[in-house]
Amino acid sequence: xxxxxxxxxxxxxxxxxxxxxxxxxxxxxxxxxxxxxxxxxxxxxxxxxxxxxxxxxxxxxxxxxxxxxxxxxxxxxxxxxxxxxxxxxxxxxxxxxxxxxxxxxxxxxxxxxxxxxxxxxxxxxxxxxxxxxxxxxxxxxxxxxxxxxxxxxxxxxxxxxxxxxxxxxxxxxxxxxxxxxxxxxxxxxxxxxxxxxxxxxxxxxxxxxxxxxxxxxxxxxxxxxxxxxxxxxxxxxxxxxxxxxxxxxxxxxxxxxxxxxxxxxxxxxxxxxxxxxxxxxxxxxxxxxxxxxxxxxxxxxxxx
Amino acid sequence: xxxxxxxxxxxxxxxxxxxxxxxxxxxxxxxxxxxxxxxxxxxxxxxxxxxxxxxxxxxxxxxxxxxxxxxxxxxxxxxxxxxxxxxxxxxxxxxxxxxxxxxxxxxxxxxxxxxxxxxxxxxxxxxxxxxxxxxxxxxxxxxxxxxxxxxxxxxxxxxxxxxxxxxxxxxxxxxxxxxxxxxxxxxxxxxxxxxxxxxxxxxxxxxxxxxxxxxxxxxxxxxxxxxxxxxxxxxxxxxxxxxxxxxxxxxxxxxxxxxxxxxxxxxxxxxxxxxxxxxxxxxxxxxxxxxxx
Amino acid sequence: xxxxxxxxxxxxxxxxxxxxxxxxxxxxxxxxxxxxxxxxxxxxxxxxxxxxxxxxxxxxxxxxxxxxxxxxxxxxxxxxxxxxxxxxxxxxxxxxxxxxxxxxxxxxxxxxxxxxxxxxxxxxxxxxxxxxxxxxxxxxxxxxxxxxxxxxxxxxxxxxxxxxxxxxxxxxxxxxxxxxxxxxxxxxxxxxxxxxxxxxxxxxxxxxxxxxxxxxxxxxxxxxxxxxxxxxxxxxxxxxxxxxxxxxxxxxxxxxxxxxxxxxxxxxxxxxxxxxxxxxxxxxxxxxxxxxxxxxxxxxxxxxxxxxxxxxxxxxxxxxxxxxxxxxxxxxxxxxxxxxxxxxxxxxx
Numbered sequence: 032x033x034x035x036x037x038x039x040x041x042x043x044x045x046x047x048x049x050x051x052x053x054x055x056x057x058x059x060x061x062x063x064x065x066x067x068x069x070x071x072x073x074x075x076x077x078x079x080x081x082x083x084x085x086x087x088x089x090x091x092x093x094x095x096x097x098x099x100x101x102x103x104x105x106x107x108x109x110x111x112x113x114x115x116x117x118x119x120x121x122x123x124x125x126x127x128x129x130x131x132x133x134x135x136x137x138x139x140x141x142x143x144x145x146x147x148x149x150x151x152x153x154x155x156x157x158x159x160x161x162x163x164x165x166x167x168x169x170x171x172x173x174x175x176x177x178x179x180x181x182x183x184x185x186x187x188x189x190x191x192x193x194x195x196x197x198x199x200x201x202x203x204x205x206x207x208x209x210x211x212x213x214x215x216x217x218x219x220x221x222x223x224x225x226x227x228x229x230x231x232x233x234x235x236x237x238x239x240x241x242x243x244x245x246x247x248x249x250x251x252x253x254x255x256x257x258x259x260x261x262x263x264x265x266x267x268x269x270x271x272x273x274x275x276x277x278x279x280x281x282x283x284x285x286x287x288x289x290x291x292x293x294x295x296x297x298x299x300x301x302x303x304x305x306x307x308x309x310x311x312x313x314x315x316x317x318x319x320x321x322x323x324x325x326x327x328x329x330x331x332x333x334x335x
Numbered sequence: 336x337x338x339x340x341x342x343x344x345x346x347x348x349x350x351x352x353x354x355x356x357x358x359x360x361x362x363x364x365x366x367x368x369x370x371x372x373x374x375x376x377x378x379x380x381x382x383x384x385x386x387x388x389x390x391x392x393x394x395x396x397x398x399x400x401x402x403x404x405x406x407x408x409x410x411x412x413x414x415x416x417x418x419x420x421x422x423x424x425x426x427x428x429x430x431x432x433x434x435x436x437x438x439x440x441x442x443x444x445x446x447x448x449x450x451x452x453x454x455x456x457x458x459x460x461x462x463x464x465x466x467x468x469x470x471x472x473x474x475x476x477x478x479x480x481x482x483x484x485x486x487x488x489x490x491x492x493x494x495x496x497x498x499x500x501x502x503x504x505x506x507x508x509x510x511x512x513x514x515x516x517x518x519x520x521x522x523x524x525x526x527x528x529x530x531x532x533x534x535x536x537x538x539x540x541x542x543x544x545x546x547x548x549x550x551x552x553x554x555x556x557x558x559x560x561x562x563x564x565x566x567x568x569x570x571x572x573x574x575x576x577x578x579x580x581x582x583x584x585x586x587x588x589x590x591x592x593x594x595x596x597x598x599x600x601x602x603x604x605x606x607x608x609x610x611x612x613x614x615x616x617x618x619x620x621x622x623x624x625x626x627x628x
Numbered sequence: 629x630x631x632x633x634x635x636x637x638x639x640x641x642x643x644x645x646x647x648x649x650x651x652x653x654x655x656x657x658x659x660x661x662x663x664x665x666x667x668x669x670x671x672x673x674x675x676x677x678x679x680x681x682x683x684x685x686x687x688x689x690x691x692x693x694x695x696x697x698x699x700x701x702x703x704x705x706x707x708x709x710x711x712x713x714x715x716x717x718x719x720x721x722x723x724x725x726x727x728x729x730x731x732x733x734x735x736x737x738x739x740x741x742x743x744x745x746x747x748x749x750x751x752x753x754x755x756x757x758x759x760x761x762x763x764x765x766x767x768x769x770x771x772x773x774x775x776x777x778x779x780x781x782x783x784x785x786x787x788x789x790x791x792x793x794x795x796x797x798x799x800x801x802x803x804x805x806x807x808x809x810x811x812x813x814x815x816x817x818x819x820x821x822x823x824x825x826x827x828x829x830x831x832x833x834x835x836x837x838x839x840x841x842x843x844x845x846x847x848x849x850x851x852x853x854x855x856x857x858x859x860x861x862x863x864x865x866x867x868x869x870x871x872x873x874x875x876x877x878x879x880x881x882x883x884x885x886x887x888x889x890x891x892x893x894x895x896x897x898x899x900x901x902x903x904x905x906x907x908x909x910x911x912x913x914x915x916x917x918x919x920x921x922x923x924x925x926x927x928x929x930x931x932x933x934x935x936x937x938x939x940x941x942x943x944x945x946x947x948x949x950x951x952x953x954x955x956x957x958x959x960x961x962x963x964x965x966x967x968x969x970x971x972x973x974x975x976x977x
Contacts, residue, residue: 053526060435061448064496065455071462071470071493078473098789098816129369137363150374153381156610158554160581161603164588165380171837184780185839186823202373230355232362253461260463262557263585271787271824282823287465287557292826293816294469295561295658296690296789298697298714307473310466321461322454403668480918481656481700564656566683567668576656576683590829591836591853 075311082304090308096273096289098298103305105312107275111283112313115190115265116258118279119197123205123258124251126198131209136235155203163264166196171268174280183280188270191279196268197258205254212246212331213239246331252324259317262287286313381607388604391597401567401583407594411602413569414583417484418609420571421563421579422549424488429495429548434541436496437503438529444504460497467493468558476562484570484577487563494555495548502547506540507533539624543617550613554606556581580606652679653927659684659692659705660791661828662846663728663907666948667705670939680931686827690789690815696722696910699918702928704910707791708798708815709888720917723966724888724908725932725959728940729879729949731847731870732796732903733857735835738762742774744858745867748803748894748902751860754842755783755800756807757821762840770861777840784834784843787824789815795905796844799893847875848946864898874901875949887958906955909935916969929966929973936960 076083082090086103093104130151138144174195175187216239224234240247270282271292286309297303399410436452443449467490475486510533518528534541559565564576565586580602587599657667664686671682684705687695692704697718709724734746750766753759759766763776786793797813811817825831825843832849835841847870850857859867868874878892878900892904909932915925936959940950951959964974 050525053529056435057439057442058448060432060437061439061443061452063432064436064459064500065451067493067496068455068459071466074470074473075466078469095818097818099812099814099818126369126373129366130373133366133370137366147370147374150378152614153611154374154377156550156614157377157381158556158581158606158610160554160556160584160588161384161607164584164599164603165384167588169380175838179839184782186782187838188823188834199373199377206373230359232359233355236362256461260461260465262463262465263581267585267589271826272819272822287463290465290469291557291560292787292824293690293789294472295687296694296816298690298694298710298789298815300717303694307469310469313463314466317461317463318458321458325454325457403665403672476700477698565685568654568681568683575654576685589826589833591833591849592829 072311072314075307075314079304079308079311081300082308085301086305086308090305091312094275098293098302101299101301103302103308105286105309107273108284108286108289108309109312109316110275111190111269112259112285112287112316114277115194115197115269115283115285116255118190118194119201119258120251120255122195122198123202123254126202127205127209127250127254128247130202130206131213132235132239134206135210135213136231136239151203151206154199155207159200159261159263162196162200163267166192166264166268170196178280181280186270186280186282188268188282189280190269190283193265193269193283193285194279196264197261200261200264201254201258204257205250208250208253208328209247212243212250212328215246215332216242243331246328249324249327249329249331252320252327256317256321256324259313259320260287262291266291286310384600384603384607388600388602388607391601392604396598396601400569401598402594409594409598411578411580411583411598411605413566413578414580414602415605416569416571417563417566417578418553418580418606420573420577421484421487421491421559422553424485424573425491425495425552426545426549428489428492429499430545433496433499433544433548434503434534437500437541437544438507438534440500440504441507441533442529444508456497456500459493460501462493463557464490464494464555465557465560468560468562471558471562479574482562482564482576484563484573484575487559487577487579488573490558490562491552491555494558495545495552498548498551499541499544502544503537503541506537506543509540510536539620542620542624546613546617546620550610550617553609553613554581556585580609652681653924654681654683655702655928655931656700657682657684657692657703657705658687658695658701659910660689660707660907661686662689662707662730662732662790662792662795662905663705663948664828665848665852666728666943666946669942669946670935673942674931674934674939678931680927682931688786688788688815688827689791689794692791692910693815694789696912702911703932705907706794706910707905707907708794709908710910711814721913722910723913723962724910725936725962726887726906726951726955727909727932727935728943728951729875729892729904729906730947731875731901731949732792732799732844732905733847733850733870734860735832735843735845735850735855735857737835737837737839737841737855738779739777739839740775741856742771742776743856744774745770745861746858747861748799752800752804752807754781755785755819755821756804756810757783779840782838782841783819783822784831784838784841785817785819785822785824786827786831788826790827791815791907792828792844792846793817795893796903798891799903802894847871848948851947860902862898862900862902863894863896866898868899868901870901870903872944872947872949874899875904876952878902878904879906879949879955880952883952883954883958887955887962890955904949906951911966913965914967914970915973922968922973925966925968926973929963933960933963933974936963 090105094106095102095104170192171187174192175185178185224238265285266288272282273284290306294306297306396410398412400413402409471486471490475489518532559579559582565582566576566578570577584599584602587595667684675681689706692706693710695701696704762779768776794815801808801813825834828845828849831843832845832853835843859869862868877897878895894902943950966973
């Protein structure tokens with residue numbers, strides 16, 4: 032294709048010119064996203080520079096976030112982000128695996144199967160803000176009632192509430208990856224197990240799952256990446272308290288909800304830059320997790 | 336003891352086998368139960384929004400502007416129009432770029448640059464939307480000196496871009512080489528091949544990518560918080576702050592005024608309908624227009 | 629051909645006419661949720677009078693200050709005067725214009741909605757996390773005859789940068805030395821306890837739904853949502869219920885030369901409510917910046933003049949206290965000091 036077309040009258044210069052122009056255009060298309068990504072990273076770094084300088088490394092280890100004294104530290108929010116995401120991940124993985132196995136093994140065709148599939152797709156499309164609204168009006172009172180029954184301060188909002196909400200939000204995504212990974216298990220392997228007398232559940236448990244293990248792990252990472260960046264729903268039900276505690280019933284705060292709450296009000300340049308530094312941190316963490324997930328999945332897909 | 340095959344299934348007399356068969360049934364039951372826990376509550380709530388939200392939809396709701404704090408009545412007309420305008424701005428920016436990079440990935444996806452591009456696209460897909468909002472604030476709001484729908488559109492464009500790219504690439508890859516080779520063998524130039532042969536064949540993928548991107552962007556709130564900012568008025572000028580459905584929901588849902596909460600339910604319903612219709616359209620386009628090879 | 633050309637000409641004339649005769653300015657403002665119900669009402673009425681539209685986003689006083697400094701809005705609204713440090717790194721001098729006065733009340737959610745009484749130091753200790761239960765001796769001591777349950781107190785504060793917080797913490801710093809040293813006053817604090825709600829509406833919403841909660845909101849939010857609020861003991865020892873009268877009394881004090889020095893909290897007035905405050909509109913003293921046009925800035929100043937004069941009549945129905953006459957005089961002086969290229973803007977009006 033790089034050769035020019037030889038015709039009786041010689042080469043066709045017009046074809047060549049549009050050829051290379053088009054190739055240039057495609058090349059532009061190829062690099063535009065990468066350039067965009069680099070630009071995003073650079074912007075975040077440059078805009079947070081006053082904070083990077085002022086806060087130093089203590090930013091990552093300190094626990095105080097005090098706009099009055101301009102003392103900003105990220106640890107409570109990193110902690111909040113991780114604990115809500117990890118808890119959500121545990122809940123979502125159990126639910127998603129069940130869904131994937133059900134739809135991959137037991138109900139692959141039929142009315143029920145397509146109903147389930149439609150349901151999961153519907154859930155995937157619900158916007159984050161609507162989840163937050165639902166969480167505020169349904170989940171919070173339920174959690175509150177549970178807290179009153181247990182005898183804990185009935186905040187209703189808090190880490191547990193946001194984790195549950197988050198779990199349902201990443202569920203469709205997890206389930207679709209799980210289904211995809213399970214479908215990569217070679218049928219002859221499964222049939223071999225069945226022909227040797229294994230029951231369906233034994234086959235799933237002893238053959239499919241172990242085979243798809245790394246793919247599922249990759250899916251876990253990707254779902255974690257998705258959970259980390261979730262903002263609106265979490266902001267509405269987490270309680271907005273800058274505390275670091277393992278008490279799941281207490282309110283907390285995540286990096287994303289901190290930014291959502293305080294960005295438009297950062298009154299000093301250092302305050303704003305510190306919030307952008309949190310955004311930078313969030314960007315790095317979620318990118319790293321997503322890349323790990325992708326690498327793990329690619330290895331599984333390549334091996335299958 | 337060989338298990339007996341009966342019309343009603345396997346009947347076993349060996350206790351160990353019976354145990355395993357019981358465990359098998361229990362496993363399936365367990366998977367079913369857990370799946371129901373996963374799906375049912377949310378479907379129920381979806382129905383609830385439909386019922387609650389639909390009841391607050393009336394002509395006044397769709398055509399009026401919101402009232403001052405605490406007063407009853409009002410509507411979300413500005414939010415609906417605002418969301419539409421924001422999506423249009425975002426599409427104008429992201430569609431050409433998305434299709435272009437999608438074509439690139441389908442043509443040169445295996446090359447070095449192709450791999451880098453794919454990594455970038457997938458990374459961009461995973462960037463939290465609030466971070467994108469901050470970037471749009473730094474790039475557009477600050478230099479402009481005020482909030483605007485344009486900055487909101489830029490943020491949404493960055494969110495839509497990877498979706499369009501990946502969908503375009505996915506569909507174009509399904510087109511067999513033979514089509515390409517046939518066109519080239521007939522003397523069609525390379526650009527013409529791509530634009531007049533390949534792209535139309537993969538049109539369904541481009542359209543679904545656009546629809547999915549729009550569905551995703553329409554529901555985003557975080558990036559709009561400090562870009563398009565919101566407005567109680569009907570705004571058509573993209574250089575001004577503008578209201579949007581998700582922002583309206585956020586603001587009114589967290590308020591204690593019952594009148595505003597009703598607005599939020601109705602707005603949720605409208606947004607949900609919008610997103611679901613887009614997803615349905617995607618399915619329709621795929622089933623009707625997807626060229627089978 | 630002639631018809632289409634005529635049509636084109638007509639459209640152009642109409643468009644031009646629209647541009648020339650469009651006197652309706654649009655301002656973008658942001659800030660305090662404290663006066664937001666009143667402001668949105670005022671803007672609604674003003675637009676009916678003059679066609680001027682105001683897009684006011686109630687994102688909290690901190691937001692109002694930040695957005696004005698960032699020059700992304702035309703004016704800001706804040707319940708507390710900007711700090712010296714804040715003003716120092718602003719691109720240009722900012723003026724504060726008093727707009728109206730209001731009260732910060734303490735709202736609670738208890739079974740039976742009893743009428744509670746509180747003193748300043750008890751409130752401070754609750755918010756410090758030192759008093760944890762409703763039936764604590766210090767609370768029952770000042771509330772004889774009220775059956776207080778053995779319920780934990782859930783403190784509700786603001787999660788966003790809030791002038792209401794600023795006023796409230798200013799009051800607490802005056803009545804509690806421990807609060808002053810441990811937490812201090814400001815729009816965004818390092819809260820020792822509790823849950824955060826966004827804006828006055830967010831706090832009101834949380835208190836309404838959380839049994840055992842205790843929060844602070846502007847009076848109108850408590851009234852519009854039927855949430856009971858406490859009597860507070862003022863400096864003179866009287867138990868004051870926040871109302872139009874008690875807030876107006878607290879606001880009727882001698883006005884210092886620099887009106888921004890005026891703080892109404894912990895008022896000396898014997899019948900004044902102790903957590904009252906003015907709320908302010910902030911804009912740049914020199915209006916010629918960015919894309920501003922003289923006529924538009926004039927319209928802005930004119931609107932604020934209206935808000936401090938004729939607009940005050942909308943305050944009382946919403947239980948905000950109107951500005952006392954000497955404060956209005958100060959407001960006029962400040963408005964007259966706003967300049968365009970160094971010349972007072974209002975001289976031509």
